[in-house]
Amino acid sequence: MDKKLEKATFGAGCFWCVEAIYELVEGVEHVESGYSGGHVEDPSYRQVTSGNTGHVEVARIHFDPSVISYEELLEVLWHTHDPTTLNRQGNDVGEQYRSAIFFHNEEQKAIAEKSLKKTDASGLWDDPIVTTIEPLKNYYVAENYHQNYFENNPNAGYCSYVIAPKVKKFKKEFKHLLKSSQ
Known part of the structure; x- marks a missing residue:
């Protein structure tokens, strides 16, 4: 019997960071780096990083909802990037690095809105969350050399300097969500 996988698409800075984190999560079958939300058809990395296409660097997460829920994926998102900085994550600056949740259906939209409100009220972050919640549109898979970037280029x-510390922090805080091979 084939598993019924669902998809989640998140922007949280550089897609290499987001992909590296979610690849470790039990129930996540595959993560791909891509671009979403812009107005240029099939953009290149160079075009997206210019900041002129309107796209966000995103990770598309293919997950088994019988193992991990969309809510749990959102919990990971809130803890593994700074959702309070507009159009930036660390030294990555520009609209293409903004914090965004691209929902695939109305159920995901409702869950994301509830999760954002709950997290914002929790005091996890001192500043208000600026993450946008938008319908998935104009999604394109990034070039092959971006896929599994951290795994393929650990040195x-x-x-x-950027991804490894985030992965280490994630492994410490979310031991209960790690794949058994981690």
Whole structure:
């Protein structure tokens, strides 16, 4: 019997970081880096990083809802990036790095809105959350060299100094969600 997978699409800064985190989550079958929300058809990485296409760097997460819920995926999102900074994550600055949840259906929209309100009220972050909740549109898979970037380039500078500490923090805080192979 085939598993019935669902999809979640999140923007939370550089897609390499987001992909690296969600690849570790039990119930996540596959994560792909891509672009969503813009107005240019099938944009290249160079076009998106110029900040002129309106796209956000995103991770599309293919998950088994019988193992992990959409709510749990959102919980990971709130804890693994700063959703209070507009159009930036660390040194990555521009609309393409903004915090965004792209919902695939009305149920995801409702869950995301509730989760955002709950997290904002929880005091997890000192500043208000600026994450947008938008319908998924104009999604394109990023170029092949972006896929599994952290796994394929663990010694690259960005991976060592930016992604590795985020992965380490995630593993410590979310032990209960880690795949058994981690």
